[in-house]
Amino acid sequence: MEGSSEPIIRVEDVTVAYGDSVVLKDLNFQVKHGEVFIILGGSGCGKSTLLKHMISLHSPVKGKILIDGVDIVTAEGSELREILRKIGVMYQNGALFGSMNLIDNICLVLEEFTDLPRDATETIALMKLNVVGLADSAHKMPSELSGGMKKRAAIARAMALDPEILFLDEPSAGLDPVTSAQLDDLILELSRSLKITFVVVTHELPSIFTVADRVIMLDKNTKTIIATGKPGELRDKSDNPWVRQFFNRQG
Amino acid sequence: MTSIDYQMLDKSRLKLVINGKLDAENTSRLWTQALRKVGETEPQMLVVDAAGVDYCDGAGMALLLQLQATQQRNAGQIQIEGLRSEFEQLLALFDPGKVSEPEPRASSFVRLAEGVGQTAVRLLQDFTEQVSFTGELFVKLLGTVTRPGSLRLTDTFLIAEKAGADAVGITALLGFLIGLILAFQSAIAMRKFGAEIFVADLVTISLFRELGPLLTAFVLASRSGSAFAAELGTMKVNEEIDALTTMGIDPVRFLAIPRVIAAVAVMPLLTMFNNLFGLIGCGLVMISVGFAPIAVINQIQQAVGLGDLFGGLAKTLVFGMLIAGIGCLRGLQTGTGASAVGDSATRAVVSGIIAIVLADGVFAVVYYFLGI
Numbered sequence: 001m002e003g004s005s006e007p008i009i010r011v012e013d014v015t016v017a018y019g020d021s022v023v024l025k026d027l028n029f030q031v032k033h034g035e036v037f038i039i040l041g042g043s044g045c046g047k048s049t050l051l052k053h054m055i056s057l058h059s060p061v062k063g064k065i066l067i068d069g070v071d072i073v074t075a076e077g078s079e080l081r082e083i084l085r086k087i088g089v090m091y092q093n094g095a096l097f098g099s100m101n102l103i104d105n106i107c108l109v110l111e112e113f114t115d116l117p118r119d120a121t122e123t124i125a126l127m128k129l130n131v132v133g134l135a136d137s138a139h140k141m142p143s144e145l146s147g148g149m150k151k152r153a154a155i156a157r158a159m160a161l162d163p164e165i166l167f168l169d170e171p172s173a174g175l176d177p178v179t180s181a182q183l184d185d186l187i188l189e190l191s192r193s194l195k196i197t198f199v200v201v202t203h204e205l206p207s208i209f210t211v212a213d214r215v216i217m218l219d220k221n222t223k224t225i226i227a228t229g230k231p232g233e234l235r236d237k238s239d240n241p242w243v244r245q246f247f248n249r250q251g
Numbered sequence: 252m253t254s255i256d257y258q259m260l261d262k263s264r265l266k267l268v269i270n271g272k273l274d275a276e277n278t279s280r281l282w283t284q285a286l287r288k289v290g291e292t293e294p295q296m297l298v299v300d301a302a303g304v305d306y307c308d309g310a311g312m313a314l315l316l317q318l319q320a321t322q323q324r325n326a327g328q329i330q331i332e333g334l335r336s337e338f339e340q341l342l343a344l345f346d347p348g349k350v351s352e353p354e355p356r357a358s359s360f361v362r363l364a365e366g367v368g369q370t371a372v373r374l375l376q377d378f379t380e381q382v383s384f385t386g387e388l389f390v391k392l393l394g395t396v397t398r399p400g401s402l403r404l405t406d407t408f409l410i411a412e413k414a415g416a417d418a419v420g421i422t423a424l425l426g427f428l429i430g431l432i433l434a435f436q437s438a439i440a441m442r443k444f445g446a447e448i449f450v451a452d453l454v455t456i457s458l459f460r461e462l463g464p465l466l467t468a469f470v471l472a473s474r475s476g477s478a479f480a481a482e483l484g485t486m487k488v489n490e491e492i493d494a495l496t497t498m499g500i501d502p503v504r505f506l507a508i509p510r511v512i513a514a515v516a517v518m519p520l521l522t523m524f525n526n527l528f529g530l531i532g533c534g535l536v537m538i539s540v541g542f543a544p545i546a547v548i549n550q551i552q553q554a555v556g557l558g559d560l561f562g563g564l565a566k567t568l569v570f571g572m573l574i575a576g577i578g579c580l581r582g583l584q585t586g587t588g589a590s591a592v593g594d595s596a597t598r599a600v601v602s603g604i605i606a607i608v609l610a611d612g613v614f615a616v617v618y619y620f621l622g623i
Binding site: 056096109 | 489491
């Protein structure tokens with residue numbers, strides 16, 4: 001699933017800053033159709049910040065972020081809505097709407113974007129919940145779920161509109177190894193069967209080696225990308241000793 | 252027991268002999284004493300004989316390190332003798348070495364000037380944000396009016412129930428008490444002129460035109476304005492607002508519009524309850540002073556016209572919009588951290604009340620010129 005296909009996301013000369021302090025500067029990278037792309041880096045290097053820029057929650061101070069050829073930095077109105085429809089996001093803690101049960105959480109998105117009748121949206125919601133193994137909990141409230149279930153439910157919600165790209169913010173953070181591995185399997189399964197492109201922020205080595213097609217590694221001090229490639233290659237052949245150290249820690 | 256002895260070996264050499272347990276309890280006793288002694292004598296060479304120390308925890312280590320730091324500051328030397336090897340290892344582990352000093356604080360005048368400047372900029376930013384949010388809210392309200400289907404009706408009714416129906420009790424109680432107090436107080440003054448019957452005029456006019464709308468607005472601001480801010484603030488902290496945005500759902504349309512509409516809808520109704528119970532309170536006082544109920548009712552009826560009633564109710568629409576709008580804005584502005592939601596709720600109530608009073612002033616001027 002890697003190789004010659006056109007990139008679906010292109011990040012060009014992007015500089016990210018909070019107020020006056022630059023977090024990341026002059027980033028350039030591409031995400032290809034159908035691959036599992038991982039953004040790596042130590043704590044506080046701006047991984048999640050970069051992700052928030054890629055889903056147009058924040059605007060970079062400089063540069064372009066193109067999704068399917070449309071610059072999301074300048075896109076507005078219906079153009080932006082069209083792009084947002086193509087992406088799904090799983091936030092670190094799920095960010096499910098606490099006042100609604102799981103079905104309603106998913107139906108909400110469907111109702112906003114489509115004119116489907118309620119029984120249709122409910123069926124779709126159940127289908128998506130079934131994919132992540134939560135069909136039994138469809139009528140539960142988010143507060144009744146465990147951490148791992150919340151994240152899976154959030155993935156189901158992110159998939160509501162059959163997105164082309166799923167952004168996951170730290171899917172394995174705060175989960176035990178078994179649950180975390182189940183989540184990795186789910187990512188692989190969805191990537192294979194639905195050909196969804198994944199952009200994942202993480203620093204869990206086991207899951208990187210399991211799911212990643214390609215990774216980029218961000219560095220806090222240089223504020224740039226210090227490594228790009230397949231995780232196995234970076235572990236064995238990177239020029240940067242810190243990168244090799246990172247991958248060899250557990251791998 | 253733990254003890255500490257001082258010996259001047261010669262003019263420039265001080266020896267400290269420490270025996271016993273150097274735990275937090277004993278160290279707290281010895282700390283000042285030992286440091287004072289070293290400070291007084293300022294020895295060139297400080298010899299610490301720690302051979303008698305049989306227990307030493309973090310506090311004991313801190314004492315040794317502090318002695319070391321004092322000596323370094325005074326350009327003296329220190330020699331720690333006889334410390335058990337296990338404690339010596341710990342000492343090496345704990346020694347922070349040279350720590351960078353925190354940046355010196357600017358003088359108090361500079362800080363004052365900076366503080367004033369920052370506050371001014373912040374207030375200005377806040378004001379522009381409020382203005383632009385008001386604009387956004389109006390545009391989206393208009394959008395809702397032209398496309399009523401986009402309003403989340405169930406949510407709106409639920410919010411209206413919480414903000415309105417659930418507040419009837421407190422509003423009525425407040426109105427009743429205010430009517431009672433106002434009538435009672437003014438009756439004392441009016442008696443001097445033999446004009447007690449005009450207490451009804453006074454209470455009715457002030458209730459209908461000013462007090463009713465204002466009191467109800469205060470109740471709504473403190474009950475619902477803060478609740479809106481806390482609710483939206485929590486959603487913001489949980490990234491639920493972000494989630495809405497990336498789903499292509501506009502948080503203002505989705506969350507703020509139903510709240511604004513609900514608040515605007517319940518405000519006039521609550522105000523009427525407030526007015527009604529205020530009149531009842533007033534009537535009670537007047538009857539107890541000796542007026543016939545029918546006289547009181549007649550007096551009230553001829554005291555105010557429809558202009559007074561609707562003038563007051565028109566204000567409440569604006570108040571409702573201000574309270575809900577500010578509550579939602581504060582909620583959406585919530586930062587990160589545990590205290591952020593609480594701050595937002597506080598700010599919602601404070602700015603809500605300020606906005607109400609300002610708007611009421613504007614209304615007073617407008618009504619004066621319109622002759623209402």
